[in-house]
Amino acid sequence: xxxxxxxxxxxxxxxxxxxxxxxxxxxxxxxxxxxxxxxxxxxxxxxxxxxxxxxxxxxxxxxxxxxxxxxxxxxxxxxxxxxxxxxxxxxxxxxxxxxxxxxxxxxxxxxxxxxxxxxxxxxxxxxxxxxxxxxxxxxxxxxxxxxxxxxxxxxxxxxxxxxxxxxxxxxxxxxxxxxxxxxxxxxxxxxxxxxxxxxxxxxxxxxxxxxxxxxxxxxxxxxxxxxxxxxxxxxxxxxxxxxxxxxxxxxxxxxxxxxxxxxxxxxxxxxxxxxxxxxxxxxxxxxxxxxxxxxxxxxxxxxxxxxxxxxxxxxxxxxxxxxxxxxxxxxxxxxxxxxxxxxxxxxxxxxxxxxxxxxxxxxxxxxxxxxxxxxxxxxxxxxxxxxxxx
Numbered sequence: 001x002x003x004x005x006x007x008x009x010x011x012x013x014x015x016x017x018x019x020x021x022x023x024x025x026x027x028x029x030x031x032x033x034x035x036x037x038x039x040x041x042x043x044x045x046x047x048x049x050x051x052x053x054x055x056x057x058x059x060x061x062x063x064x065x066x067x068x069x070x071x072x073x074x075x076x077x078x079x080x081x082x083x084x085x086x087x088x089x090x091x092x093x094x095x096x097x098x099x100x101x102x103x104x105x106x107x108x109x110x111x112x113x114x115x116x117x118x119x120x121x122x123x124x125x126x127x128x129x130x131x132x133x134x135x136x137x138x139x140x141x142x143x144x145x146x147x148x149x150x151x152x153x154x155x156x157x158x159x160x161x162x163x164x165x166x167x168x169x170x171x172x173x174x175x176x177x178x179x180x181x182x183x184x185x186x187x188x189x190x191x192x193x194x195x196x197x198x199x200x201x202x203x204x205x206x207x208x209x210x211x212x213x214x215x216x217x218x219x220x221x222x223x224x225x226x227x228x229x230x231x232x233x234x235x236x237x238x239x240x241x242x243x244x245x246x247x248x249x250x251x252x253x254x255x256x257x258x259x260x261x262x263x264x265x266x267x268x269x270x271x272x273x274x275x276x277x278x279x280x281x282x283x284x285x286x287x288x289x290x291x292x293x294x295x296x297x298x299x300x301x302x303x304x305x306x307x308x309x310x311x312x313x314x315x316x317x318x319x320x321x322x323x324x325x326x327x328x329x330x331x332x333x334x335x336x337x338x339x340x341x342x343x344x345x346x347x348x349x350x351x352x353x354x355x356x357x358x359x360x361x362x363x364x365x366x367x368x369x370x371x372x373x374x375x376x377x378x379x380x381x382x383x384x385x386x387x388x389x390x
Contacts, residue, residue: 023136035121102195161182163247165245171307182218190283193253209273210277213281298312325344
């Protein structure tokens with residue numbers, strides 16, 4: 001592959017009459033649906049094109065690219081889903097732009113990514129790559145790039161934080177609790193997450209959610225599950241030691257809860273270590289003078305997967321506003337439900353008057369949201385974060 005073979009001039013499409021917002025969203029969704037069955041091949045081609053156009057960009061990525069390709073696909077899917085929800089998309093892209101400061105990303109990298117993306121879409125759409133499709137994707141990427149660059153330029157805080165591991169403890173066979181203290185306070189809202197680089201896996205960044213509300217002493221608590229094939233998660237669970245120095249990016253995420261006069265009741269749905277950001281929110285809520293009613297469904301395949309259930313039940317005893325329902329697909333838990341999280345939640349109620357927070361694996365999030373929408377819950381009341389699993 002030569003640089004000339006992937007070089008695309010963005011100007012012609014950019015100079016065409018822009019499509020109306022709803023039309024752009026339609027064209028992007030329909031064209032992406034055509035290439036989604038070959039999404040892994042598209043991601044491979046995209047990175048190959050990127051590294052030809054901007055060879056220095058290769059040093060920004062790990063040697064093994066499988067996780068990075070998966071992350072790109074999730075980002076594309078999320079942007080496609082949010083393309084006609086500008087407020088949420090702008091927030092997400094702004095966070096992503098601030099997070100990318102840790103890579104020393106510069107303007108030419110954004111331009112190279114745009115060229116590689118348009119080249120990949122053109123190649124895999126073939127005859128379906130029409131002037132209308134080119135205009136939609138080019139204008140969409142320009143919005144993405146401008147939003148990320150603007151957010152990065154306006155950020156005055158550190159690009160990353162250094163933190164030292166103080167404690168590493170197994171909560172179950174494949175889940176570990178890790179406490180890290182940063183040298184400078186890393187600001188975040190309860191429910192947020194950060195990108196983390198550990199010494200055992202340099203340049204392999206993984207997203208981890210904080211499991212407690214912010215503290216004044218710089219102490220961060222994480223719950224990490226060793227994912228099958230997860231290079232970083234398995235290293236953290238099995239090989240992390242006190243004294244290890246981590247590098248952390250800025251806080252991201254959309255799961256925070258802010259007190260309002262007309263606060264709706266909350267429905268929280270957590271699969272596995274997806275409970276961590278929701279526990280941080282519960283930690284925060286426990287300090288409020290007045291709490292909204294909260295119903296938390298905490299699910300796993302087997303009872304042993306519900307590693308935080310005892311702690312959640314202790315919190316529920318002292319917090320009359322909190323109800324905790326454990327859910328398992330195999331084996332029974334006293335007071336719990338059987339089946340998938342999505343089924344258990346929709347069988348328990350309609351939830352149309354609730355604000356909904358969902359955290360877990362991508363498959364769990366997709367399945368749960370689909371069931372909630374089918375049950376009549378408004379999509380505008382459902383919040384989740386797209387990056388929860390490597």
